[in-house]
Amino acid sequence: MTRVIAITGKGGTGKTAIAALLIRYLTKGDRVVLAIDADPDTNLPETLGCEVEKGIGDMREFMLTQRDNLPPDVNKESIFESKIYEVLSEMPRYDLLVMGRPEGSGCYCYANNLLRGIMDRLVKNYDVVIIDTAAGLEHFSRKIIRDIDDLIVITDGSRRGLRTAERIRELIRELEANVRNLYVIANKVTDANKDKITEIAEELDLELIGAVKVDKMIEERDLLGLPLFDLPDDSVAVEEVGNIAKKLEL
């Protein structure tokens, strides 16, 4: 069975960084991962250290603009599926898909409907799927993938950050979304605010599954523009994400 994990949270809290480190952990073990960057800004490839030219959005646009030029009786789902495969970056032990280009003004009902079917089938080929969403795009990722096992909210140390997690919990209820579990990871934590975060999380009845400290090595790599995927094993962030993965039974 494929485990589908989506990562969300406020802007700049570290969604992409944690996603990359989870992928790093999983591929070092012997899991085959599908990484999906659902943020139209597309940061995950860089953080993982791979290059991507085109995304699902471009292929969806291709289907929209080319549909009248295709032979009338071709199977569009099968063409679309192949186009999605074309933009899949195949890396050792993981494949990466970026969403990229958002919807334009036309009608996307049919294209998105095909896409959901294609993704349903594709997802089954992997042990774990990690979706990095943009802030506030919980709906968006659900448009392409119907069922999510774990939704992880990344928060910084602020009460506001944790409130975001609370709000997302409400949202899931309202949407009657197929999200099985909701977890919170505190990121860029300092010794000063660590206990306070735990306290607030308890108060809000949120399941805090880890606290990642501010990591000097990440800051250094940020400055040099190096991918986080190659962080050494003794980075504090790598270690804590490892603990989190074990708690998630990944």
Added chain:
Amino acid sequence: MADEFPFEISPMFEGERVRKDGMYVELAGPKSKGFELVKAVGMDEIEDGKFTLIGPDLSEMEEGSRHPIAMIYRVAGELVEPDLEAIVERRNHDFQNYIQGVMHLNQRYDIWIRVSKDAVKKGLNSFEQVAKATMMLFKNELPFIEKIETTYITDLAEAEKELEAAMESYKIRDERTRNLHDEDVDVFYGCTLCQSFAPTNVCVVTPDRISLCGAINWFDGRAAAKVDPEGPQFAIEKGEVIDAVGGEYSGVNDLAKSLSNGEYDRIKIHSFFEFPHTSCGCFEVVGFYIPEVDGIGWVDRDFTATAPNGLPFSTMAGQTGGGKQIVGFLGIGINYFRSPKFIEADGGWERVVWMPKNLKDKVLVDIPEDIVDKIATEEDVTDLESLKAFLIGKDHPILERWVEEEEEEEEEAEEAIEDIAAAAPGMMQMPAQAMMAGAVAPMAMAGGSGGGVKVILKNAKVSIDRIIIKKSE
């Protein structure tokens, strides 16, 4: 059954993908060449079960390499005819995916195949095994195939040579499918995807009418309904023909009634004025009646300026969407312009007076030659006055309607409502719920009467929500 093969064969493996890590070879695909083709041939032209390979076999290919592949199946049988080629060919995709360790994507000249390392390890070492398994599946699952012979080509030059011939076959086939019309089929397809936001909208997709969003043609409906008959796209039995020209069928009416919760109970697929198709808001193009010239203009999503009636796409789209039958506006997909039944009930292209230049260019070759220059664009006209002058100057067939109207007008003068001041563009709104009893043109303008507009209502039962009449300046 499949004991002779070193792999398992089952629909269970259909969604199985071969990742780059686990791939032994890649065949055709975006970085190489290839195609698949099914040809119907005579019974004595082929030898059943025969397989020929031109080029290197799987065992001669290096791990991780990429090669072209052409797959040609020649099939025969009493019931086999060229019309079936496309349907049979489509199954190659299914059958090859049934083979564990073989991934087949796409179709025709875009096929993309991978064989997994695992499959090779388990003994898959020749294309003959793949071909034999595929032939077996063809004969088992499509019993009308009595004989089948297969040729695979992995030699680039040979494959390219055969591709040329294949392209010719595809072309002939496409011409045939383009010639499929409403009267040739017993089922249409419906789509209710957009009912989530337009609860009474029902899209009816026929060979001569693509969905208004432009995404779903009759073949797409057929493909989707076959995979999931309960899904958003489903079959509609045509039933009795009620109006062949307007495109009214009892089966469509029945379905319209139930799916719209009784909101409306008649649809004429090729009619603009009478029981028009509903619009959910997804349409690529909206048609709008221009009473002043008794013609129809069309404006697409990409045109941001205003149409000659003074309204932009967005305003008219707002009026048209929502899944209701709105007389005076109609949402369509661009491909509907290419249909020989394009608003047939209302005079087809002869009724069209205006389109944005870009849209017109897109469908230029599909506009009848004698009318193409008579349809104005934003480059020719900007408002109703200049549109009228343009139509007169070009002797647009719409002028004939004006003459008719004038003649009738004299006879029915007492019914005419005189001298309503010229409606400023767009300020005179169409009655929201006009019920036209028979008459095609609900309103007509007396040609050439300068500033004044005469509105003539013939045999009309009209209930009007709102008419805004403004004084002319």
